[in-house]
């Protein structure tokens with residue numbers, strides 16, 4: 142993935158964990174939020190144990206926010222690798238603001254340890270997620286996840302793999318804005334043809350659509366997406382397929398419990414978005 146040295150980076154689209162209110166939110170009645178997260182996060186099928194707990198956050202919002210404050214242009218990615226997260230986020234949102242009428246710009250919040258969100262308290266073990274709750278609408282991740290993507294899930298990694306993960310979460314934001322989240326929430330069953338899996342495949346598809354057009358805008362911080370980049374994104378999509386994760390973690394595959402889709406389904410959806418664009422992704426949830 143090549144960056145445009147002269148492109149402006151907007152670090153205001155990044156944030157640190159915790160937020161206002163002393164880092165605590167009421168989660169007493171949080172069942173709904175928890176279930177929503179169950180549908181929407183877990184791109185990576187990790188355990189959900191971190192989601193329901195209360196207590197304070199150990200994240201340091203200030204430190205996380207200041208990680209990105211020096212990211213001003215694409216050239217900064219060379220000297221400060223944290224700036225690549227700003228570049229992905231900016232490019233993804235730049236794309237969607239041209240594709241979705243009334244697109245609502247949101248933020249990528251990075252954290253370590255635990256974080257309070259509009260969907261409840263989460264910890265890093267949940268993996269990257271999107272909170273669809275009113276008043277939140279943010280993408281959350283512990284950037285340490287990207288090491289896990291390689292070490293635990295066996296992905297080849299690379300910037301395009303990371304960008305795919307973040308673009309997947311923004312794909313949920315787009316689906317949410319289009320009302321597709323509500324559609325998915327009406328049926329909480331699992332399995333390869335469930336609404337839950339379809340909403341995940343739509344997010345993969347939207348990620349593919351962005352990847353194909355990441356460098357179209359002359360102001361995009363990303364200037365080039367190579368075939369190797371595409372391969373790495375598809376490799377990451379396959380690495381987090383439910384069948385592959387189940388095979389690794391429990392030695393057997395049980396399709397009826399799938400929540401995100403198989404490696405093949407996820408690669409196919411990403412490819413559909415890449416080749417055919419966002420309209421093809423909308424058909425997934427018809």
Ligand SMILES: [Zn+2]
Nearest residue numbers: 181182184341
């Ligand atoms: Zn997802």
